[in-house]
Amino acid sequence: MTQETKFPTTAPKRWRSSLKRQRLAVFISLGVVVVLAVAFAIVYALTSKILVEYPNGDNVVDTDGTKYYAVQKNGVWVVQNQHGDVCETTSEGFYKTKDGTLIRVNAETGEPTVVATVLLNGTEDKIFNYGDGEYDILLYPMLERADLTSIEVANEKDRFKFVKDKDNTWVIEGHETTPYDATMFATLVVVTGYTRTLAKLDLSPENPDAEGFRQNGYAEYGLPDDPANATRYFILTAEDGTVHKVIIGDLILDDTGYYARYEGRDDVYVLSQMEESEYNSTLSATLLGVIEDYVTPTVSTTIGSSNYFDMTDFTVQAAKDPKDISTLEQRVQFSYEPIEVRQNTFYSSTPYVGKGVLAGYAIDDLQADTCLLNMMDLAPVATIKLYDTDPEDSLISFIQEYGVAYTIEFTYNQERLGEVGGYKPVKDKQVNQQIWISPMVEKEDGSYVYYMFNELFNMVVETERAFLEFLEWDSFRWVKREIFDGNVAYMEKMEITLRDNAASSTPLQALISQLNGKTNITFEVSFVDDGGNAVAGSADGANMKLFAKYGVVNESFTQVTKFKQFYQTLLYTSLSGAMATDSDAEQAAIIAGGADMTITLTFNVDGKSVVRTYCFYAYQPGGRQCFVTVDGNGGFYVKQLRMEKIVSDVVKLLDSTVTVISPREES
Numbered sequence: 001m002t003q004e005t006k007f008p009t010t011a012p013k014r015w016r017s018s019l020k021r022q023r024l025a026v027f028i029s030l031g032v033v034v035v036l037a038v039a040f041a042i043v044y045a046l047t048s049k050i051l052v053e054y055p056n057g058d059n060v061v062d063t064d065g066t067k068y069y070a071v072q073k074n075g076v077w078v079v080q081n082q083h084g085d086v087c088e089t090t091s092e093g094f095y096k097t098k099d100g101t102l103i104r105v106n107a108e109t110g111e112p113t114v115v116a117t118v119l120l121n122g123t124e125d126k127i128f129n130y131g132d133g134e135y136d137i138l139l140y141p142m143l144e145r146a147d148l149t150s151i152e153v154a155n156e157k158d159r160f161k162f163v164k165d166k167d168n169t170w171v172i173e174g175h176e177t178t179p180y181d182a183t184m185f186a187t188l189v190v191v192t193g194y195t196r197t198l199a200k201l202d203l204s205p206e207n208p209d210a211e212g213f214r215q216n217g218y219a220e221y222g223l224p225d226d227p228a229n230a231t232r233y234f235i236l237t238a239e240d241g242t243v244h245k246v247i248i249g250d251l252i253l254d255d256t257g258y259y260a261r262y263e264g265r266d267d268v269y270v271l272s273q274m275e276e277s278e279y280n281s282t283l284s285a286t287l288l289g290v291i292e293d294y295v296t297p298t299v300s301t302t303i304g305s306s307n308y309f310d311m312t313d314f315t316v317q318a319a320k321d322p323k324d325i326s327t328l329e330q331r332v333q334f335s336y337e338p339i340e341v342r343q344n345t346f347y348s349s350t351p352y353v354g355k356g357v358l359a360g361y362a363i364d365d366l367q368a369d370t371c372l373l374n375m376m377d378l379a380p381v382a383t384i385k386l387y388d389t390d391p392e393d394s395l396i397s398f399i400q401e402y403g404v405a406y407t408i409e410f411t412y413n414q415e416r417l418g419e420v421g422g423y424k425p426v427k428d429k430q431v432n433q434q435i436w437i438s439p440m441v442e443k444e445d446g447s448y449v450y451y452m453f454n455e456l457f458n459m460v461v462e463t464e465r466a467f468l469e470f471l472e473w474d475s476f477r478w479v480k481r482e483i484f485d486g487n488v489a490y491m492e493k494m495e496i497t498l499r500d501n502a503a504s505s506t507p508l509q510a511l512i513s514q515l516n517g518k519t520n521i522t523f524e525v526s527f528v529d530d531g532g533n534a535v536a537g538s539a540d541g542a543n544m545k546l547f548a549k550y551g552v553v554n555e556s557f558t559q560v561t562k563f564k565q566f567y568q569t570l571l572y573t574s575l576s577g578a579m580a581t582d583s584d585a586e587q588a589a590i591i592a593g594g595a596d597m598t599i600t601l602t603f604n605v606d607g608k609s610v611v612r613t614y615c616f617y618a619y620q621p622g623g624r625q626c627f628v629t630v631d632g633n634g635g636f637y638v639k640q641l642r643m644e645k646i647v648s649d650v651v652k653l654l655d656s657t658v659t660v661i662s663p664r665e666e667s
Contacts (some may be wrong), residue, residue, distance in 0.1 A: 005260060049069050049070070050069060050070040050111065051068075053102055055114070060097065060103070060494060062098050067082045068082070068101075068103065069081075069082065070103075070110045070111070070260055071110075071499070072110055074281075076107075077105045077106070077107060078105070079095035079097075079112060080097070081097070090102065090142065090144060091144055099118055099511040100117075100138065100140070100141025101114060101118065102114070102142060103113040113135075116137065117137060118137075118196075119197065120141075120505050128199065128200055134160075137198075137244065138196070139195040139244075139260075140195065141196055143191060143192075143193040143194075143236060143244075145189050146239075148164075148193065148236060148237065148238055148239065149163065150163045151192055151234065151235075151237075152235040153188070155248075155287065156232065157290050158289070158291055160173070160290075160291040161173040167590070172350050175295075177615075178295055178457070178459070181294055181295070182283070184286060184293065186295075187285070187286050188286040190274075191286050191287065192236050192246070195246065197271060197272070198269075199257075199269065200267055200274055201221075201267070201269070203267070203268065204248050219247040219248075220223055221268055222249035222250030222259060222524065223247055224247070224260050227263045230247040232245055232250070233246060234287055234321075244262070244263075246262055247262075248287055249268075252270055257271055257573060270381070288615050291386055291619065292384065292385060292459075293558075295386050295460070295609075296383070297383040297461035299380055299452045299457060299461045299463070300378055300433055300454065303372075303376040308373060308375070308376040309351070310416070310425075311336050311367070311410045311413070311415040312336070312410070312413060313333060313355065313431075314332075314371075315330060315407075316331045316333075316408055317329060317406060317407045317409075318331050318405065319404055319406065319407075322403030322405050322438070323403055324403055325399060327359075329476070330356045330357045331357070331472075331473075332478040333354070333355040333356060333357070333358065334355060334358070337353055339351070341423050346365060346486060348487070350362055350363075350365075354479065358475060359411050359633060360612045360613075360630035360631035360633060361483065361633070362479065362480040363479060364478060364479060364480045368478075371471065374468070374470065375408075375410075377467065378467050380463045381462050381463065382452060382478040383461055383462075384459075384461060384462050386459045387459065391455035391456075391458050394455070394458050394535050395436065398453040398460060399436070402439075402453075403438055407434065407436055408434075408437065408471075409433065410432075411430050411432050412431045413425040413426075413433065414429040415429040429520065433454065436453045437471065447465075448464075448465040449464055450471075451463075452466065470516060475579065475635055476579045476636060481574035482572070482573065482574050483573060483575060483628070483630055484570045484571050486610075486612070490603045490604050492604050492607060492609065493524055493600075494523040494599070494600070494601055494602075495520075495598075495600040495601075495602075496520075496599050497520055497521075497597070497600075498512050498519040499595065499596045500512055500517070500519045500596060502603060508640070508643065511651060515650070518551065518654060521549070521650070523548050524547040524548075525545070525546060526544075526545045527542075544563075545560075546558070546563055550654070562652070566650070569645065569649045570599070573638060573642055574626070574638070574641050576625065576642075579635055579636065580627060580636060587634060590619070590627050591629065593617070594617040595616055595617050596626070597643060599646075600612070615629045623640060624640060625637040625640060626638055626639070
């Protein structure tokens with residue numbers, strides 16, 4: 001049987017003493033911990049809470065007596081008032097007291113530094129005496145862009161206002177869609193919202209330096225005695241409705257600042273001019289200029305680098321009389337055709353199709369590219385005038401003041417449909433432009449500029465000549481030298497008419513006489529596939545069939561190879577020299593006299609006929625040049641020797657048995 005162990009119901013005396021001592025030790029330990037915790041809390045509070053002071057040792061205190069401390073919270077140093085409220089911060093991370101003092105805190109040590117303080121009644125002397133450039137002095141608490149609703153500027157030259165629109169975006173009042181310079185506007189916000197004050201003048205009777213003020217009043221500093229009569233000032237309106245008006249006076253002697261008054265105070269201060277840099281302008285530029293100084297000079301829509309060439313009806317006109325726009329005459333017009341549309345077609349090698357006065361001519365794609373690249377890079381150097389009138393009235397004013405030497409019109413296709421849509425322009429992505437351009441102006445520095453106006457932007461801008469040299473090109477510069485450019489694989493018909501003038505003894509007439517009256521020649525061209533079935537052209541011109549008509553004679557024509565060789569001769573025909581020097585009346589008389597040779601080509605382009613008519617006028621017997629027109633558009637020459645060469649090849653083409661009189665050799 002197991003013996004049960006029994007414990008005494010009452011602990012022996014020595015056990016009770018031991019327990020008592022243990023409890024006492026625990027209580028003492030807890031007391032030490034509490035004391036240490038309190039001591040640590042006191043030390044921590046003292047070492048993690050730093051009073052904010054000015055450089056001279058004075059406390060930063062609001063007018064209501066509130067003090068401020070740098071305090072570490074959750075491992076981050078912040079500034080709070082004596083009540084424990086953390087101060088609001090600016091966009092640059094400065095802490096802002098209720099009275100507007102700005103404080104920077106060292107992120108590692110928590111050391112607070114006064115960045116700027118605000119002039120308040122009774123504080124000016126202390127602030128200026130002890131600041132010594134170690135912190136900025138402000139006329140009123142700093143206001144940032146987000147704090148404001150409007151900035152109004154007035155001076156002897158202009159008066160304008162920036163306001164926030166319904167989308168909380170800053171715009172120019174009255175010109176809400178006009179783009180403006182971001183750097184200029186940012187400087188305006190800083191100059192007016194952060195009024196860095198360099199000094200306050202001592203105007204007391206005891207100050208001998210204030211004698212000018214005693215004699216002349218505020219006029220001594222370029223300021224009005226009555227602020228209501230001020231002509232140079234700015235007005236800030238804050239989100240809370242507070243309004244600040246500062247009147248600007250003369251520039252001080254060392255050009256580092258301007259005399260100024262704050263409306264409601266009698267004192268005269270000096271506001272910092274600010275140094276111009278890449279990131280900011282100056283007080284002079286932002287407050288004493290005109291609205292045009294802010295406006296980003298704009299005269300054309302932004303043109304993309306990936307599709308700068310995609311223009312429809314790009315047109316340049318030149319005026320004979322800059323004051324009379326009715327004298328404008330078209331110099332060039334062309335449109336771009338996408339490569340997806342041109343591949344394996346009549347226009348495969350013709351990205352720009354001539355129109356208007358150059359219809360029928362092939363536009364020189366290198367020249368067109370040069371022109372359109374300049375339009376893409378067009379960068380006006382300055383805004384000369386921002387009109388407040390209706391754009392149509394502004395145009396009248398522009399013509400009266402500057403004159404119009406040129407116009408540029410075009411439709412810029414920002415986007416095209418895909419294959420399903422036939423690569424046509426997306427209509428709501430098209431931008432139509434019409435730009436009016438003054439005669440070229442020589443500036444005092446010897447440079448040349450144009451003044452330009454576009455009703456879409458309602459402003460006059462100045463642009464360097466280098467961007468617009470294509471305006472000075474004549475039509476000859478715009479076209480390719482080779483006037484024949486159609487692919488024979490798409491030809492439907494070739495018609496040749498020669499003027500047989502037996503009384504003429506020119507080399508040209510001698511060649512024509514060898515045709516024995518065959519001076520009205522038509523070649524009808526068709527194509528068949530390998531199975532003999534008619535097709536609308538062939539990619540390589542193979543399986544060509546010809547049917548010829550000479551006057552009233554119709555016959556099949558089997559000399560296909562010779563016909564292609566003759567057409568190759570035409571393709572080698574190029575313009576010579578430059579623009580025709582004949583007057584408009586003389587050119588009209590030449591054309592009225594009739595062409596010595598006319599060649600009309602008809603091509604089948606996607607089921608539609610494209611007809612081009614080339615007329616040659618050998619109006620100078622024995623001369624070097626002959627006048628030429630394409631589809632009635634002229635102003636160019638080709639060599640008369642080239643014309644003789646073509647007629648010679650016509651003779652060879654029609655009768656291989658004829659011994660052709662050799663034409664004069666081309667030089």
